[in-house]
Amino acid sequence: MAPKICALCRKSKAMLKRPKTGQQICKDCFFYVFETEVHNTIIQAKLFKPGDRVAIGASGGKDSTVLAYVMKTLNERYQYGLDLFLLSIDEGITGYRDDSLETVKRNQQQYDMPLKILSYDELYGWTMDAIVSQVGRKNNCTFCGVFRRQALDRGAAMLNVDHIVTGHNADDIAETVLMNIMRGDIARLGRCTSICTQGEDTIRRSKPFKYAYEKEIVMYAYFKKLDYFSTECIYSPDAYRGHARVFLKDLEAARPSAIIDIIHSGEAFEIKDEVKATQKLQQTCQRCGYMSSNALCKACTLLEGLERGMAESGITDRARKRLEAEGPAPDNIRTIPFFNPPSGQPVVTVEAPS
Amino acid sequence: MSQLSLKVEFGGGIELLFSKKHTITVELPALVPTDDSTDDQSLMEDTAKEKKPANLAYLVLYLRDRLLTERAELFVENGTVRPGILVLVNDTDWQLEGEGDYELKDKDNIVFISTLHGG
Ligand SMILES: [Zn+2]
Ligand SMILES: [Zn+2]
Numbered sequence: 302m303a304p305k306i307c308a309l310c311r312k313s314k315a316m317l318k319r320p321k322t323g324q325q326i327c328k329d330c331f332f333y334v335f336e337t338e339v340h341n342t343i344i345q346a347k348l349f350k351p352g353d354r355v356a357i358g359a360s361g362g363k364d365s366t367v368l369a370y371v372m373k374t375l376n377e378r379y380q381y382g383l384d385l386f387l388l389s390i391d392e393g394i395t396g397y398r399d400d401s402l403e404t405v406k407r408n409q410q411q412y413d414m415p416l417k418i419l420s421y422d423e424l425y426g427w428t429m430d431a432i433v434s435q436v437g438r439k440n441n442c443t444f445c446g447v448f449r450r451q452a453l454d455r456g457a458a459m460l461n462v463d464h465i466v467t468g469h470n471a472d473d474i475a476e477t478v479l480m481n482i483m484r485g486d487i488a489r490l491g492r493c494t495s496i497c498t499q500g501e502d503t504i505r506r507s508k509p510f511k512y513a514y515e516k517e518i519v520m521y522a523y524f525k526k527l528d529y530f531s532t533e534c535i536y537s538p539d540a541y542r543g544h545a546r547v548f549l550k551d552l553e554a555a556r557p558s559a560i561i562d563i564i565h566s567g568e569a570f571e572i573k574d575e576v577k578a579t580q581k582l583q584q585t586c587q588r589c590g591y592m593s594s595n596a597l598c599k600a601c602t603l604l605e606g607l608e609r610g611m612a613e614s615g616i617t618d619r620a621r622k623r624l625e626a627e628g629p630a631p632d633n634i635r636t637i638p639f640f641n642p643p644s645g646q647p648v649v650t651v652e653a654p655s
Numbered sequence: 656m657s658q659l660s661l662k663v664e665f666g667g668g669i670e671l672l673f674s675k676k677h678t679i680t681v682e683l684p685a686l687v688p689t690d691d692s693t694d695d696q697s698l699m700e701d702t703a704k705e706k707k708p709a710n711l712a713y714l715v716l717y718l719r720d721r722l723l724t725e726r727a728e729l730f731v732e733n734g735t736v737r738p739g740i741l742v743l744v745n746d747t748d749w750q751l752e753g754e755g756d757y758e759l760k761d762k763d764n765i766v767f768i769s770t771l772h773g774g
Contacts (some may be wrong), residue, residue: 516770531666
């Protein structure tokens with residue numbers, strides 16, 4: 302087969318077919334269009350302003366590694382004027398997170414960015430290994446998800462950043478749209494396609510890769526020879542998400558625009574105000590100061606269950622009642638240090654236009 | 656009969672299915688059985704089987720049958736690599752090279768990368 306010529310520069314040999322457009326392009330044109338599209342996403346959504354301190358949520362995996370590289374490149378090329386940091390959460394999973402953190406530490410050297418690692422052990426007194434040994438492998442992802450979300454905010458507060466960016470890509474978002482539809486979670490469906498979210502007392506979070514296809518992120522990492530870590534979490538049995546993911550990949554194989562089409566469908570749903578209003582009013586956790594929809598935040602509830610040897614109490618109502626029947630939390634259980642959000646946060650939930 | 660020596664690389668987590676090897680060398684005859692059988696007998700030069708030039712689709716089946724150590728369904732689905740696995744031929748997206756129909760040449764470098772593993 303004769304080599305194909307790049308559809309953009311018409312000079313070099315085409316090296317990949319873009320899933321979004323079907324265009325066949327060369328390596329250099331690919332780098333340029335990929336980076337430019339991310340830049341356009343950032344500009345159109347007005348994600349940053351000069352002087353912003355921005356933490357990149359870094360797991361050592363492909364998406365966040367490419368994100369760190371591209372953020373550094375764009376910050377220099379277009380003079381965003383951002384102070385960039387790497388923020389990693391160490392869940393304490395032997396043979397998984399310890400290896401991927403080594404990758405993040407190399408990224409710190411390669412990209413010359415300050416790195417903060419915050420561990421579950423430091424913040425909660427429990428590693429995921431210890432949690433799994435108590436709760437087994439059924440609900441461990443609930444603990445990990447709740448703990449990670451709060452740890453990222455707390456790590457960001459320690460770095461005193463204005464903003465967290467994460468490596469969620471177009472495939473991840475399309476997958477979340479599908480899952481919210483399948484679960485009938487209409488309130489989340491309305492929110493999950495926002496490029497930027499900010500709740501009361503939480504730090505702005507955004508997804509500069511919202512429109513970047515996973516295939517292109519992996520190709521970018523491969524062609525740039527970026528150093529990333531790729532092993533599935535040893536505790537991750539999220540079968541439901543797994544099915545959604547396989548289904549999406551099958552759709553994409555049949556019609557590559559499926560990913561972006563699903564995101565657009567998600568954006569086009571108009572969520573009625575009554576549905577939005579069912580979200581509980583946000584308050585502050587009376588034990589740790591983190592934002593919460595109840596007197597105790599989810600992390601404090603889960604931690605109390607672990608500390609009192611009744612881990613289920615954070616998961617089911619029945620177990621919660623059993624815990625409450627045993628009386629109030631003893632004074633000697635471990636709690637999460639009090640949260641002091643960075644100043645200057647608005648008190649209302651805002652979502653930037655996407 | 657001519658032999659092909661191919662450099663095959665695995666990345667993005669797919670190496671876990673191949674005894675955690677990142678790079679292997681695969682020796683294949685330039686002509687392989689039309690029925691896609693991959694056993695030693697069928698690959699002998701004097702087999703009575705009908706032959707065709709070895710292509711990428713055949714390599715995928717050969718890797719599955721001969722070198723994959725676990726969970727074949729994570730590598731091959733409906734006779735080709737599973738959606739979500741990228742394939743490169745000498746650093747070019749296999750979608751530009753005819754995918755499975757690409758005829759292998761001596762010293763080709765074939766890369767398989769999973770996109771399904773965590774980001
Ligand atoms: Zn070009
Ligand atoms: Zn709390």
